[in-house]
Amino acid sequence: MRQDGGREKRKYGKRSKVKNSNRTLPVILAGCIFAMAALSLTFAFYRKEKQKDTESLAVSQGKEIIIETETEKKIPDDLKIDGISLTGLNKKEAKEKLLDQYPWGLKLKYKEQTIALKNPLTGLIDQQLEDIFSQNKGGEYNLDLTAAKEDVVLQVEDAAAKWNKKPRNAQLTGRDNKNNTWIYSEGESGIQIDEEKTVNKIMKLITEKSFQGDVEAETVVTSPELTVSKAREAYQVIGTFTTTATSNQNRNNNIQLAVNALDGLIINPGEEFSFNKTTGNRTVERGYKPAGAYRNGEFVEEPGGGVCQVSSTLYNAIIGSGLTTTERHPHSFEPSYVIPGEDAMVSYDGYSGPDLRFINNDTTSLAIRAVFKDKKITISIIARPVLEKGVTVSMRSEKTKEYDPPEPKYEEDQTLNSDQNVVITQGVKGSTWKTYLVTSKSGGKAEEVYLHTSTYKGKPGLVKRNTTGVVIPAETKETIKETVRETVIEEPPVPSQEQETEAVVSPSIAETKESKAQVLGPGV
Helix, strand or coil, X not given: CHXXXXXXXXXXXXXXXHHHHHHHHHHHHHHHHHHHHHHHHHHHHHXXXXXXXXXXXXXXXXXXXXXXXXXCCCCCCCEXXXXXXXCCCCHHHHHHXXXXXXXXXXXXXXXXXXXXXXXXXHHHHHHHHHHHHHHCCXXXXXXXXXXXXXXXXXXXXXXXXXXXXXXXXXXXXXXXXXXCEEEEECCECEEEECHHHHHHHHHHHHHCCCCEEEEECCXXXXXXXXXXXXXXXXXXXEEEEEEECCXXXXXXXXXXXXXXXXXXXXXXXXXXXXXXXXXXXXXXXXXXXXXXXXXXXXXXXXXXXXHXXXXXXXXXXXXXXXXXXXECCCCCCCCCCCCCCXXXXXXXXXCCCCCCEEXXXXXXXXXXXXXXXXXXXXXXXXXXXXXXXXXXXXXXXXXXXEECCCCCEEEECCCCCCCCEEEEECCECEEEEEEEEXXXXXXXXXXXXXXXXXXXXXXXCEEEECCCCCCCCHHHHXXXXXXXXXXXXXXXXXXXXXXXXXXHHHHXXXXXXXXXXXXXXXXX
């Protein structure tokens, strides 16, 4: 029984192996098919990426990409363009043959300047071949190049933008102070590319299939609007303003130096005027002397004090001319030589500082005339009129706020009683001013436009008082002074070495103090 059973089991075991083999075969076949499909996809992807790399390389080298499949049709019938046989060629081959037949080398020229014109044939041939191949038949055709005009027009416009030159008018270029006359330059003709004629000239060559050589641009000479004689008639004083200076010699010296720097100055079209750059750094080495000025809100003696009166006078002349400033600053304190709100403070350390600036937006130059005589500063703008005839521009300023003056400064005086205060100078209130630009026309109503706001600090007053607790009667004080003076006169002491030195130095100190007292003015 066991033997039979064993044989039966072995029989069943063989059958099981056959059955498993039948199941494994389809799995293996499916795996092979999947592997082949994956390999095929990988190869296709590789070919596609390689094609992209090839196209990228061609683009980087400036070559045109023409993707052609192996199944692209070729024209079996006779195909000729401009008598050139293209039979049996595909589009790529046909295009290459036509481009070889028509090498491009046209250039646009003006005097010594040359621009290589871009080849419009490539795109035009592509378009015509596309139309022919889409019909799938041959025939004889002429290469149509009329559409090249659009591209030629753009190229001529670009060339004209580079080569066109505007005429230059005769204008003021300087001043002859010796002969008291202005110097004028001759006008200069301009050049304009005649774009229409130039385009037609190029298109004539293209339609004749003549694609080599230089094409001379057609030009038109443009004359200047102003000759020297016309410029002399056109230039006039378009704005002027005068202020009055003080008797302070140092201050007037500084004013004269600034006026000299401005007088006869020429500002060309598009140029920006800078007061600081024109006058330069106001230093002792350049001839400027110490005079009263405001620095950081404090009254000080510094070289160049008084120059701000020149800049403020110029500012009013600029406004009256119809010109517009690009930079202007008010003073720390209200000025005395112009209406508050209509001043222009300047300061310069050789590198930077508050400035007065404006731009000449006209097509011709303008000049500044500056004169300082009999304490009068007169500055004028000489140019072609900016404003229409009969139109005037001025400023109107009004005080809109007042501020209490700062706490007064106190000075001890022992001749005063302890409860006595004596006001020597009154404090000055601070203020804010609004300034408007007023445009008036003959027979018309004036128009006002807000221009700017200027805020000025107040000044502290000076008060004498006695807080020492000791009162010296004025008579006693004078008696003591007189006694000391008599003692010195009757019995002059033998001076020591220090006293001798002091005796020598003291007169110069006294002169310096006196000089300072003389140069103190009303500010810049």
